Amino acid sequence: MKVPSRVLSLRNASFLGFARSFNPSVFERNLCSKTKDFLLNFNQVTQSHHAYPFRFLCFQRIVNDTQKLRCLPSSSFVQSRAVSRPYDVSTEARVASTVRGLSTRGNDIHVTPLVVGGNVAVAEGENNVKKNGVSAKSEVEKEAWRLLKDAVVTYCGSPVGTVAANNPGDKQPLNYDQVFIRDFVPSALAFLLRGEGEIVENFLLHTLQLQSWEKTVDCYSPGQGLMPASFKVRTVPLEDNKFEEVLDPDFGESAIGRVAPVDSGCSVSVGTSSKSEFIEMALLIGLWWIILLRAYGKITGDYSLQERVDVQTGIRLILNLCLADGFDMFPSLLVTDGSCMIDRRMGIHGHPLEIQALFCSALRCSREILTANGSSKNLVSAINNRLSALSFHVREYYWVDMKKVNEIYRYKTEEYSMDATNKFNIYPEQIPSWLMDWIPEKGGYLLGNLRPAHMDFRFFTLGNLWSIVSSLGTPKQNEAILNLIEAKWDDIAGHMPFKICYPALENEEWRIITGCDPKNTQTSVLNELCRPWSYHNGGSWPTLLWQMGRLELAQKAVSLAEKRLSIDRWPEYYDTRRGKFIGKQSRLYQTWTIAGFLTSKMMVENPQMASLLYWEEDYELLDICVCALNKSGRKNCSRGAAKSQILV
Numbered sequence: 001m002k003v004p005s006r007v008l009s010l011r012n013a014s015f016l017g018f019a020r021s022f023n024p025s026v027f028e029r030n031l032c033s034k035t036k037d038f039l040l041n042f043n044q045v046t047q048s049h050h051a052y053p054f055r056f057l058c059f060q061r062i063v064n065d066t067q068k069l070r071c072l073p074s075s076s077f078v079q080s081r082a083v084s085r086p087y088d089v090s091t092e093a094r095v096a097s098t099v100r101g102l103s104t105r106g107n108d109i110h111v112t113p114l115v116v117g118g119n120v121a122v123a124e125g126e127n128n129v130k131k132n133g134v135s136a137k138s139e140v141e142k143e144a145w146r147l148l149k150d151a152v153v154t155y156c157g158s159p160v161g162t163v164a165a166n167n168p169g170d171k172q173p174l175n176y177d178q179v180f181i182r183d184f185v186p187s188a189l190a191f192l193l194r195g196e197g198e199i200v201e202n203f204l205l206h207t208l209q210l211q212s213w214e215k216t217v218d219c220y221s222p223g224q225g226l227m228p229a230s231f232k233v234r235t236v237p238l239e240d241n242k243f244e245e246v247l248d249p250d251f252g253e254s255a256i257g258r259v260a261p262v263d264s265g266c267s268v269s270v271g272t273s274s275k276s277e278f279i280e281m282a283l284l285i286g287l288w289w290i291i292l293l294r295a296y297g298k299i300t301g302d303y304s305l306q307e308r309v310d311v312q313t314g315i316r317l318i319l320n321l322c323l324a325d326g327f328d329m330f331p332s333l334l335v336t337d338g339s340c341m342i343d344r345r346m347g348i349h350g351h352p353l354e355i356q357a358l359f360c361s362a363l364r365c366s367r368e369i370l371t372a373n374g375s376s377k378n379l380v381s382a383i384n385n386r387l388s389a390l391s392f393h394v395r396e397y398y399w400v401d402m403k404k405v406n407e408i409y410r411y412k413t414e415e416y417s418m419d420a421t422n423k424f425n426i427y428p429e430q431i432p433s434w435l436m437d438w439i440p441e442k443g444g445y446l447l448g449n450l451r452p453a454h455m456d457f458r459f460f461t462l463g464n465l466w467s468i469v470s471s472l473g474t475p476k477q478n479e480a481i482l483n484l485i486e487a488k489w490d491d492i493a494g495h496m497p498f499k500i501c502y503p504a505l506e507n508e509e510w511r512i513i514t515g516c517d518p519k520n521t522q523t524s525v526l527n528e529l530c531r532p533w534s535y536h537n538g539g540s541w542p543t544l545l546w547q548m549g550r551l552e553l554a555q556k557a558v559s560l561a562e563k564r565l566s567i568d569r570w571p572e573y574y575d576t577r578r579g580k581f582i583g584k585q586s587r588l589y590q591t592w593t594i595a596g597f598l599t600s601k602m603m604v605e606n607p608q609m610a611s612l613l614y615w616e617e618d619y620e621l622l623d624i625c626v627c628a629l630n631k632s633g634r635k636n637c638s639r640g641a642a643k644s645q646i647l648v
Contacts, residue, residue: 140566141601144594147570148187151591152199153179155233155245159199160206162187162595164230165572165587176587178230178250181207181285182341186546186595188292192299193602193609200296201305207231207289208314210249225317226251227285284340284355286318287362294365298612306369315366316379322359323382331389332356332450341462342500342536344520347513350451353463356394361470363387364615388624394446394472397424400457401444401480405431408455425453432457434503438491443484446473448501459484459502461492465547471615482550496540496564496579497557498548504538504577519585533577540579542571543596549614551607558600570594 137145151162161179170176188200210228228249235243293311297303305311328334332351338344340354348354367383370376409431411422435457445464449456464485468478485492492499505513505520510532514520520537532538542561548554565571572590573583603610 138562140562141598143566144570144598147589147594148190148591148598151187151589151594153233155202155206155247158202160202160233161199161231162591164592165590167569167587167589170587175230175250178232179203180230181227182288183592185288185292186543186592186599189295189299189546189613190595190598190602192296193599193606197296197300197302200292204289204293204296204305204311206247208310210247211286211314211317225286225314225321227289227318229285284335284358287322287358290315290318290362290365290369291358294369295613297369299609307371312369312371315369316376318362319366319379319383322362323379323386331386331393333359344517344536345514346501346520346536347456347505348449350449350454350456352449352456353394353398353446353460354466355463356390356398357463357466357470357472360387360390360394360472361466361615363390364470364618384621384624387618388621391472391621394467395474395477398446398450399444399473399477400439400447402439402441404444405435405439424450424455426455427453430455430457438488440484440487442480443487444477444480445484446477446481459492459499461498461500461502461544462547465544465549468549469547469614471617475617478549482553486550486553490578493557493560494540494578494580495560496542496574497560498540498544499579500536500539500541500544500573502538504532504534506532510537534575534584535573538577539583540574541593542574543590543592545596546600546603548600551604554600554604558597558604561597562601565593565597 147166148162151166152159153161153163161184163177164180164183165173165176167173184203188203191197191199207227210231211225228251231247231249234246234248236246237243293306293315297306322333326334330351333355334351335349335355337346337349340348340352340358342348342354363383363386367380367387370380372380408426409428411426411428413422413425413427415422415425445459446467447455448458448460448463464481467473468481471478473481488502491502504510510516510521514537520535521531542565545554545557545561548557568582569588570590570593571582571586571588572593573586575581575583575586
């Protein structure tokens, strides 16, 4: 049942006061030993009362015919029933244990703090020295932290995110001066790994409040659950020379092409369906929000944020959109071009791998986060069924290695049978010539896209890396992907890791698939041959650094990037086949480049922390099959035969 907008808005309005319970166990570590006796006594009081009142009361208001979020001083304080309940440590621990028990991963049952040399590692200041086995920060790291702090956006005195790029010399920032949901993920992880969780908490709650607002593009208003692509803090003049700050979200009304971009890219593909992309992009942003919500709990050990009523409602609204019935016969999400990090026309419409890996991650996050009760039982069951079908589908049909290529090479076509080998009617002539010599003997990867009569054999780095993070692939497949990256390091990493995709589109292929998009080539001169390896067309993106899943490869990539990023002024992306040159239209001082480097650096130094963000294989998923629930006589499930092949 849909929650009325006015109900969600009123409830969220008071939630954004950020009244949080005082947690002595966290605060105690930052005080000297002389105050511990006082804390032990004070603990009895804070068990039944909030230590801090609301700082602000936030609510919705129409400003300049646009729905904004307004923040007023706490003099108008009104306390919410939902957050005024007494803080009970035993209750919180019991609920958190129940929620995390939904996961089948062993180390999701509890959270163990990072221990180095027998001591709990606590994030310290920017100028920390070697302590507990952690090396002192280099000058590049210090500069990166300074730049990341300079990119922080505050709202009513509290940090709420980071701008996409913060180049003082940029006279036309377009929407790079906004806080993008997807762009903020590496920034959020950097802050969390450093022990600074306030900005992430504020970000999650403010974007949740924006979820319930009215969204309209060309008189079309999609349902609830969609997140904005970005938002900006604006100062609005009032009477008597007074001003106030408001949050101004962008759901696609102002974006180029009227499509809300997921990442920092300010442009979108031309000639695509604005309404469908608008819904898909905003929906996928909601998936990133769920992933970040889980990361907040795993790293900080604070699960009270996940258990809030408004947060649980927001998760359900997103999942209701994701799991809604449609016309498609496949468990993978069907999207149009430009619906992910590649937010321009690049021939990825259909069922691109990146979307499926992100979808899988968000489903696994939701299964852990959702509070176990009667209302969530059916939703958790739907998540399990979808995860099972999605995992089988991707592992069985997206996987490519030398053996699989040879199998496709010998495919018979036009098969009409329940037992057809060539289920998608793929023509062997689709196998590109570059693939025959490129794919190594040991190693493989997941296809970039799959739909009837079409296989996209390009290697998409983000999709394959996130398939490893979420265990969308089998353990054997995940290992093979990393083996391929290592074997093809010059092609995928080059001088600046990592290529967003390999290989690039060239000449007529570029003209037809991208629509002659000048940003996805190194030259915009008409009637000249396309020079690929730029931007989304085979460009190198340093922000992908933090998602590398093998320690030695991650160390190699970070070391490679550290030599250039500061000198090159932290570009958004690099051009050319080996990533030698700063991108033709690359923004400088790109925040997610900075944050991606810092996050990857900290993960390399503390692999235990990185492991908290990964999922292990769930062997029970493939045992869940809706075919067993089919009461009709048409039972022809290939799950058993396929499972014996993909789990070895």
